[in-house]
Amino acid sequence: MTVEPAPRLLAGYQATGRAADLREHLSRYGPAPFSGHGSRARAGAWPIGPVEEAGLTGRGGGGFPMARKMRSVAASGRPAVVVVNAAEGEPLSGKDRLLLTVAPHLVLDGAALAAYAVGARRIIVCVHGSGDAAAHLETAVAERAGAGLNAVPVEVRRIPGRYVASEETALVNQINGGAAKPTFTPPRPYERGVGGLPTLVANAETYAHIALILRYGPAWFRACGTADAPGTALFSVSGAVVRPGVVEAPLGTSAADLLRLAGGPADPLQAVLTGGYGGTWLTMRQAHTPTTPAAFAAAGAALGPGIVVALAARACGLAESARILRWLADQTAGQCGPCVFGLPAIAEDFAALAAGRAGPALHRRLRSRVAVIPGRGACRHPDGAARFAASALRVFGPHLDAHERPGGCPPARRPSLLPARWGT
Numbered sequence: 001m002t003v004e005p006a007p008r009l010l011a012g013y014q015a016t017g018r019a020a021d022l023r024e025h026l027s028r029y030g031p032a033p034f035s036g037h038g039s040r041a042r043a044g045a046w047p048i049g050p051v052e053e054a055g056l057t058g059r060g061g062g063g064f065p066m067a068r069k070m071r072s073v074a075a076s077g078r079p080a081v082v083v084v085n086a087a088e089g090e091p092l093s094g095k096d097r098l099l100l101t102v103a104p105h106l107v108l109d110g111a112a113l114a115a116y117a118v119g120a121r122r123i124i125v126c127v128h129g130s131g132d133a134a135a136h137l138e139t140a141v142a143e144r145a146g147a148g149l150n151a152v153p154v155e156v157r158r159i160p161g162r163y164v165a166s167e168e169t170a171l172v173n174q175i176n177g178g179a180a181k182p183t184f185t186p187p188r189p190y191e192r193g194v195g196g197l198p199t200l201v202a203n204a205e206t207y208a209h210i211a212l213i214l215r216y217g218p219a220w221f222r223a224c225g226t227a228d229a230p231g232t233a234l235f236s237v238s239g240a241v242v243r244p245g246v247v248e249a250p251l252g253t254s255a256a257d258l259l260r261l262a263g264g265p266a267d268p269l270q271a272v273l274t275g276g277y278g279g280t281w282l283t284m285r286q287a288h289t290p291t292t293p294a295a296f297a298a299a300g301a302a303l304g305p306g307i308v309v310a311l312a313a314r315a316c317g318l319a320e321s322a323r324i325l326r327w328l329a330d331q332t333a334g335q336c337g338p339c340v341f342g343l344p345a346i347a348e349d350f351a352a353l354a355a356g357r358a359g360p361a362l363h364r365r366l367r368s369r370v371a372v373i374p375g376r377g378a379c380r381h382p383d384g385a386a387r388f389a390a391s392a393l394r395v396f397g398p399h400l401d402a403h404e405r406p407g408g409c410p411p412a413r414r415p416s417l418l419p420a421r422w423g424t
C-alpha cells in the first residue's frame with residue numbers, strides 16, 4: 001500500500017510554499033466562525049459536542065480526549081483561562097514551531113473557539129523565548145488585534161527553553177509569577193490554574209485541529225486516521241532519513257511509513273526512537289506498529305508529541321541512550337526524589353554500560369531502578385526518562401556483549417549520530 005501525506009493543517013503552506021498572514025488565512029478558510037461574538041465569553045457560547053464527536057485527542061504527548069478536558073473546565077461555571085502550550089520543549093520536535101510560522105491563525109482561531117466553548121476571558125500563548133516562532137506569533141496576534149479578532153484578549157508569554165518549563169503546571173506557575181518548575185497536583189490546572197481560575201491547557205496543534213473541526217465538522221475530521229485515533233497529526237521526522245522535516249499524516253500511519261514520507265532511510269537502520277527524549281526505542285520490526293495510542297500501549301511504547309527519529313545501524317544505541325539519559329537527568333527541576341537521585345543514577349549506570357564497565361550487579365541494580373521510578377514525581381518527567389531507559393535495555397540489550405569484549409564497541413566512542421535538537 002502506498003502511504004500518502006495528508007495535509008490539512010499544512011495544506012495551505014504545501015500548496016503555496018508561503019506562510020499564511022491573516023489575509024491569506026481568511027481567503028483560504030473564510031471568516032473566523034466566532035467573529036461577531038463579544039468579549040464576554042460564557043461557557044457554551046460555542047459547542048464542545050463537535051470536538052467530542054470528532055474524537056480529538058491532545059497532540060502534546062499525553063493523548064487525552066480534548067472534549068473531556070474542555071467539559072471539566074466549562075463545568076465550573078466560573079470565568080476560565082485558555083493556555084496554548086506552544087513551547088515545544090522536546091529537543092527533537094519541530095512541529096509547533098512550523099505551525100506557528102506557517103499557519104499561526106489556525107492555532108489562534110482554535111484557541112478563540114475553545115475560549116468561547118469553556119467561557120474563558122483570557123488566552124495566553126506560551127512559546128519558547130528565543131527563536132523565530134515567537135516573533136511570527138506576535139505578528140499574527142497584532143494582525144488580529146488590528147482586524148478586531150481578539151475579542152477574547154490574547155497574550156504571548158515567552159518562557160525559558162528548559163525541558164520541564166513547558167510541562168503544564170510549570171506554565172501555570174510561571175504565568176502566576178512563580179518559578180519555571182512543575183507544581184504538585186492536585187489541584188490540576190483545570191481545577192485551579194492561572195489566577196486560581198479553571199484553566200484549559202493544550203498543545204498548539206490540538207487547538208489548530210479545533211479550528212478545522214468547527215469549520216468542517218467531525219465527519220470530515222474522522223475521514224482520516226482510524227476509528228480509535230481519528231484525524232491527522234504532525235510528525236517531526238529526523239535522524240538517518242533523506243529529507244528530515246515535519247510530515248502531516250493520518251494517525252495510525254506507522255513509524256516505518258513516516259520514514260518513507262521523509263524520503264526513506266539515508267542509511268541502513270537498526271532502531272527508531274518515537275516520542276522523543278521522553279519516548280521509547282522501537283526495533284525495526286516494531287516500527288510497523290500503527291501510531292495509535294492502543295497499538296503503542298500494547299507494544300509498551302510511547303507516541304508522545306509525534307516524534308520519529310531513525311537510528312543508523314552504524315551508531316551505538318547504548319551510547320546514544322546514555323547521552324540522552326544524561327541530558328534528561330540534567331533537566332530536572334530538582335524538587336522530587338526520583339529526579340534528584342534516580343535519574344542521575346540511571347544516567348551513570350548507562351554511561352558504565354556504554355563504556356563496557358558493567359557487571360551483573362549493575363544490570364540488576366539498573367533494572368530495579370528503572371522499575372521503581374515511575375509515578376513518584378510531581379510531574380511525568382521521571383516516568384518518561386525511566387520508560388526511555390527500559391526501552392533502550394529492551395532494544396539494545398542484545399548489543400551489550402559487544403561492549404564487554406576487549407576493545408569494546410568502537411561506534412560508542414564516536415560522536416553521536418542523532419541530532420542534538422530539531423534542525424541540527
Ligand SMILES: Cc1cc2nc3c(=O)[nH]c(=O)nc-3n(C[C@H](O)[C@H](O)[C@H](O)COP(=O)(O)O)c2cc1C
Pocket residue numbers: 057058059060061062063064085086087088089090163164165166167168169201202203204206379380381
Ligand atoms: C517534562 C514535560 C515537558 C512537556 N513539554 C511540553 C511541551 O513542550 N509542549 C506541550 O504541548 N506539552 C508538553 N508537555 C505536556 C503538557 O504537560 C500537557 O500535558 C500538554 O500541554 C497538554 O496538551 P494536549 O492535551 O494538547 O496534549 C510536557 C510534559 C512534561 C512532563
Ligand code: SF4
Pocket residue numbers: 164181182183331332333334335336337339340376377378379380381382
Ligand atoms: S518530577 Fe522531576 S521534573 Fe517533575 S517536578 Fe519533580 S523534580 Fe521537577
